Amino acid sequence: MFILLRDADVHAPEPLGRTDVLVAHGRVVAIAPAIGELPAACACETIDLGGRRLVPGLIDAHVHVTGGGGEAGPETRVPPLAPGTIAQAGVTTVVGVLGTDGTSRSVAELVATVLGLRAEGLSAWCWTGNYEVPVHTLTGSIRGDLAWVDPIIGVGELALSDHRSSQPTLDELLRVAADVHTGGMIAGKAGVLHLHMGDGRRGLDLVRRAIEGSELPASMFHPTHVNRNAGLLREAQALAKEHGCTIDVTAFPAQDLGEGIAAGDAIAACLQAGVPIERITCSSDGGGCMPTFDADGRLVAMGVGDPSTLLVALQRLLGFGLATASALAPFSTNVARLLRLPRKGRICVGGDADLVGLEDDGTPWCVIARGQPWVMGGVPTRRGTFES
Numbered sequence: 001m002f003i004l005l006r007d008a009d010v011h012a013p014e015p016l017g018r019t020d021v022l023v024a025h026g027r028v029v030a031i032a033p034a035i036g037e038l039p040a041a042c043a044c045e046t047i048d049l050g051g052r053r054l055v056p057g058l059i060d061a062h063v064h065v066t067g068g069g070g071e072a073g074p075e076t077r078v079p080p081l082a083p084g085t086i087a088q089a090g091v092t093t094v095v096g097v098l099g100t101d102g103t104s105r106s107v108a109e110l111v112a113t114v115l116g117l118r119a120e121g122l123s124a125w126c127w128t129g130n131y132e133v134p135v136h137t138l139t140g141s142i143r144g145d146l147a148w149v150d151p152i153i154g155v156g157e158l159a160l161s162d163h164r165s166s167q168p169t170l171d172e173l174l175r176v177a178a179d180v181h182t183g184g185m186i187a188g189k190a191g192v193l194h195l196h197m198g199d200g201r202r203g204l205d206l207v208r209r210a211i212e213g214s215e216l217p218a219s220m221f222h223p224t225h226v227n228r229n230a231g232l233l234r235e236a237q238a239l240a241k242e243h244g245c246t247i248d249v250t251a252f253p254a255q256d257l258g259e260g261i262a263a264g265d266a267i268a269a270c271l272q273a274g275v276p277i278e279r280i281t282c283s284s285d286g287g288g289c290m291p292t293f294d295a296d297g298r299l300v301a302m303g304v305g306d307p308s309t310l311l312v313a314l315q316r317l318l319g320f321g322l323a324t325a326s327a328l329a330p331f332s333t334n335v336a337r338l339l340r341l342p343r344k345g346r347i348c349v350g351g352d353a354d355l356v357g358l359e360d361d362g363t364p365w366c367v368i369a370r371g372q373p374w375v376m377g378g379v380p381t382r383r384g385t386f387e388s
């Protein structure tokens, strides 16, 4: 299967200008101006982008692919995210995650869902565990999960500073981090500890103490939801600047923002504060519930995260005048580098053909995942097995 994309304004994410991109068997095999016609024997679909921007498929490192929630009874368990919903948001790679509920949901279900997404044509990995300590695993240990389970690349989302967390001590956090770090080394994987940050007043204190009080590399700690309030965002900026952590901003839906700072604004604020762009990633919390609790911990409102918020955040960053390559980095190259995902996050010869063509208003005109079109001309062309 060949696809020839003509006249694309390629941002790889660095700008390559208006050029053609040839895709074969799921990979990019040529990037050049005016690629000639292929021999008739090669079945080739030609798509004219008409000068539209072509960017790497987005990598979303925090997606509740099984559905999250369940925090106000069984009827609040969120249904699984359909592959088409993910692809139509311009997201071609997800890292699945369990959340609060590791009782009615399991790592086995998460891994099965990830393998299903791969079979449907997307790219998918996952974090083992959920909010809890001890960490729930598939093989009986964190190291075993990393070593023996292909899609598992680290532990997450382990919850800190949140009334729903296991209230781990520093020693408990360090033991988990050590297993993630060493397990990652054994497996040849990233070995990242992805931390759900709640809005508790202890903020990032435990993470800072773990970094300063151990030999573990700061780069393995990846706190998320750091833009859920202004104080936490300031702490995260300091952690990124002083210790070199990569911090993850959540693209909360506008209606569920509460005290949070919108992702585009939060990333701009980080850059303003001197955080290098390389140390920022952005994820959607898609499929996760966005609960609002009152002072007594009672749930008073419930929203659901959606991967389409990533493109909204990207458009907001571009609106601030940020160069396209920099604006794209938190959604592409930075995530691929941190999570050691080869062939992801860039448009390059030999890389996976994960490509998104964008309209001027930031909506996806075409989405191609591992060489297969999911959206063409702004219209969905492919769906998951159970999508009508």
Ligand SMILES: [Zn+2]
Binding pocket: 099, 157, 196, 197, 225
């Ligand atoms: Zn979370």
